[in-house]
Amino acid sequence: MTVKNLENLVKKEVLSLDAYVPSKTREEVKQDIEFKEVINLATNESVLGPSALVQEAIKSALPVIHQYPDGSSSLLRKEIASHLGINPQMLIITNGGDELIYLLGNSFITPGDEVIMGEYGFKTYENATTINGGKLIMVPFQKRKHDLPAMASAVSNKTKMIFLNNPHNPNGTIFTHKELRNFLKKIPQNIIIVLDEAYCDFVENQEFPDSIKLLREDDHYLVVLRTFSKIGGMAGLRIGFGIAPEEIIYYLKKIQPPYSVNCLAQVAARAFLADEGYREKLLQNNREGKAFLYQQFDRLKLSYITTEANFIYLDMKKDAEVITDKLMEKGIIVRSGKLWGCDTFLRITIGTQKQNQQLIYALENILLE
Numbered sequence: 286m287t288v289k290n291l292e293n294l295v296k297k298e299v300l301s302l303d304a305y306v307p308s309k310t311r312e313e314v315k316q317d318i319e320f321k322e323v324i325n326l327a328t329n330e331s332v333l334g335p336s337a338l339v340q341e342a343i344k345s346a347l348p349v350i351h352q353y354p355d356g357s358s359s360l361l362r363k364e365i366a367s368h369l370g371i372n373p374q375m376l377i378i379t380n381g382g383d384e385l386i387y388l389l390g391n392s393f394i395t396p397g398d399e400v401i402m403g404e405y406g407f408k409t410y411e412n413a414t415t416i417n418g419g420k421l422i423m424v425p426f427q428k429r430k431h432d433l434p435a436m437a438s439a440v441s442n443k444t445k446m447i448f449l450n451n452p453h454n455p456n457g458t459i460f461t462h463k464e465l466r467n468f469l470k471k472i473p474q475n476i477i478i479v480l481d482e483a484y485c486d487f488v489e490n491q492e493f494p495d496s497i498k499l500l501r502e503d504d505h506y507l508v509v510l511r512t513f514s515k516i517g518g519m520a521g522l523r524i525g526f527g528i529a530p531e532e533i534i535y536y537l538k539k540i541q542p543p544y545s546v547n548c549l550a551q552v553a554a555r556a557f558l559a560d561e562g563y564r565e566k567l568l569q570n571n572r573e574g575k576a577f578l579y580q581q582f583d584r585l586k587l588s589y590i591t592t593e594a595n596f597i598y599l600d601m602k603k604d605a606e607v608i609t610d611k612l613m614e615k616g617i618i619v620r621s622g623k624l625w626g627c628d629t630f631l632r633i634t635i636g637t638q639k640q641n642q643q644l645i646y647a648l649e650n651i652l653l654e
């Protein structure tokens with residue numbers, strides 16, 4: 286009789302993977318420490334909660350949730366296309382930006398292909414590469430920024446895809462339009478270049494790449510990732526999108542699971558697009574919160590990386606895990622930099638004014654201990 290052994294059945298690429306470890310939820314922390322209010326500054330969600338217009342739109346769509354959603358998100362695609370001034374055929378709506386990354390990996394990466402990314406990558410880039418038998422080529426940063434010249438030098442005749450995360454998570458740094466153009470000049474045209482712009486809405490630097498212009502003017506296979514999880518305040522609904530030449534979208538659509546973007550997410554994203562007020566309020570909160578936190582970190586003599594996103598990478602110069610636990614005991618969840626090889630760093634979402642004050646108060650107390 287043969288002995289059952291699941292390890293012999295599972296794909297070897299899956300065997301080697303670790304499951305994604307999400308940070309603790311508010312509810313878990315509340316249970317652990319019996320705090321009434323827990324502040325989550327670990328996942329870079331919108332700290333303003335969902336937009337009122339989005340909530341209303343979801344409520345009015347509830348009577349139709351017995352129906353399958355629009356399988357190609359056609360109304361939403363039309364509206365995003367008109368916002369961006371592109372053809373709707375250049376868009377694919379996905380179950381979060383994460384699904385787009387998996388679709389790219391599953392459509393294009395084959396065993397032996399090399400996939401280039403910045404050091405420590407991003408868990409989804411790694412998974413999408415590894416499960417398809419691709420080889421990860423991780424290029425160290427230069428001054429906490431993508432080292433674009435080194436990434437260009439890492440290209441070989443096996444390179445299939447390059448992931449560029451701009452602004453970078455967790456560093457919060459960017460590369461400019463000019464730097465990207467110079468990079469593209471060195472990259473052969475048969476490589477897929479993914480510009481992950483999950484946090485682009487928060488960027489203040491005017492030299493940030495105009496990726497939509499590049500999509501029109503550049504002949505590379507560019508894919509731009511955007512999400513409604515951050516600026517849209519709807520991380521829980523799971524909706525994002527990809528912008529790419531039509532021929533790339535054609536292949537991604539072939540393997541996208543049917544109806545992977547639910548009807549409430551589609552309705553919510555459309556309501557968000559019509560809600561300029563929410564976006565402006567969130568951006569203003571981010572600008573003010575950033576200025577306040579910089580000022581307080583300076584006062585506490587803590588060093589940090591100036592950010593173009595909705596989070597700050599802060600160097601505590603002490604074991605980040607210890608500080609993370611101490612903050613958790615005080616009801617504040619942040620992400621330890623250990624995940625990205627920075628043992629003394631914390632990645633902290635920029636909160637509301639009240640949350641930022643509570644964070645500073647807690648950090649100051651921890652530093653005094």
Ligand SMILES: Cc1ncc(COP(=O)(O)O)c(C=O)c1O
Nearest residue numbers: 381382383454481483512514525
């Ligand atoms: C760099 C980066 N890319 C992509 C994503 C995917 O976001 P989502 O799947 O929520 O759209 C995230 C989410 O945190 C991210 O940080």
